[in-house]
Amino acid sequence: MVPLINMSKLFWKKRFPFKFVYSDKYWIVDIGEHVFPVEKYRLVYEKLLHMGAKRENFLTPQPPKEEDLFLVHTPKYLKKLKTGALSHSEILTLELPYSPELLEFALLFVGGTILAAERALEDGLAVHIGGGFHHAFPDHGEGFCVLNDVAVSLEKVKQEGKVQKAMVVDCDLHQGNGTAFIFSKKDYAFTFSMHQMDLYPAQKPSSSLDVGLWSGDGDKEYLEELRLNFPRLYQEFQPDLVFYLAGADPYEKDQLGSLRVTIESLKERDRIVIEEARKLHIPVVILFAGGYAHSVSDTVSIHLNTIKVAQKIQGKYF
Numbered sequence: 001m002v003p004l005i006n007m008s009k010l011f012w013k014k015r016f017p018f019k020f021v022y023s024d025k026y027w028i029v030d031i032g033e034h035v036f037p038v039e040k041y042r043l044v045y046e047k048l049l050h051m052g053a054k055r056e057n058f059l060t061p062q063p064p065k066e067e068d069l070f071l072v073h074t075p076k077y078l079k080k081l082k083t084g085a086l087s088h089s090e091i092l093t094l095e096l097p098y099s100p101e102l103l104e105f106a107l108l109f110v111g112g113t114i115l116a117a118e119r120a121l122e123d124g125l126a127v128h129i130g131g132g133f134h135h136a137f138p139d140h141g142e143g144f145c146v147l148n149d150v151a152v153s154l155e156k157v158k159q160e161g162k163v164q165k166a167m168v169v170d171c172d173l174h175q176g177n178g179t180a181f182i183f184s185k186k187d188y189a190f191t192f193s194m195h196q197m198d199l200y201p202a203q204k205p206s207s208s209l210d211v212g213l214w215s216g217d218g219d220k221e222y223l224e225e226l227r228l229n230f231p232r233l234y235q236e237f238q239p240d241l242v243f244y245l246a247g248a249d250p251y252e253k254d255q256l257g258s259l260r261v262t263i264e265s266l267k268e269r270d271r272i273v274i275e276e277a278r279k280l281h282i283p284v285v286i287l288f289a290g291g292y293a294h295s296v297s298d299t300v301s302i303h304l305n306t307i308k309v310a311q312k313i314q315g316k317y318f
């Protein structure tokens with residue numbers, strides 16, 4: 001006979017067999033009227049509480065150490081950020097209004113992705129309710145991305161010897177230009193990006209593998225391309241960790257894109273990327289990346305679906 005208290009612990013463990021990384025500070029930053037819905041982080045968090053998640057299911061990130069940021073970003077750029085010395089054109093490229101709070105926001109996301117990556121290595125899977133700022137380069141930010149949390153985290157777990165090789169599976173609507181550039185000459189990282197071609201960024205440095213889709217492409221093209229590459233890429237590269245950017249912006253009703261991908265197919269995308277990795281016992285860290293649907297509730301549903309898919313898969317394998 002199992003005592004009741006243990007049964008209830010087992011129940012929670014089964015419902016949320018992995019940790020979430022989240023901070024209340026993710027949505028406090030004031031960026032004014034903007035297409036980037038920073039409130040999505042809080043909305044997902046609140047929905048998770050409604051689904052029965054408890055405070056202990058969440059880990060709170062801290063800003064990263066400066067030496068971690070130096071693994072990717074240049075001292076000159078970090079100094080400019082710290083002193084608020086970005087030029088007008090650098091702020092235009094960033095497409096976000098600079099403030100000390102914005103820097104704090106960006107730093108916390110880096111700390112969050114580091115924490116989620118470390119946790120994924122322990123538990124097999126972890127979800128960062130945030131992150132995926134793949135347009136940030138070593139010496140500048142762009143496209144709403146101040147610091148590249150994906151690259152800093154990958155470099156950190158690699159430097160600490162926690163992984164030998166890692167893969168970035170970037171399924172955001174936009175090509176992961178910053179991440180592609182950062183890892184272009186590093187054979188311990190494989191960068192995969194599937195994105196809409198006729199869209200920002202204008203310059204797309206080569207990822208290890210880029211899959212370009214075009215305006216009007218829908219479920220069929222999207223899932224066919226994905227199935228062509230997974231699990232094949234996992235089997236060939238054999239990463240010790242996968243950073244999955246589960247962007248909500250390939251969605252048919254996104255304001256920034258013109259793919260015709262439905263919510264159902266985005267769920268299938270999540271299943272393929274996560275399940276094929278977990279079948280091979282590869283840990284996965286899930287990051288949200290973009291999402292600019294006309295209705296923010298659609299963006300929130302897409303992100304929550306990714307979590308529900310992960311929950312089902314992780315329950316199946318552990």
Ligand SMILES: [Zn+2]
Pocket residue numbers: 172173174247249289290291
């Ligand atoms: Zn995007």
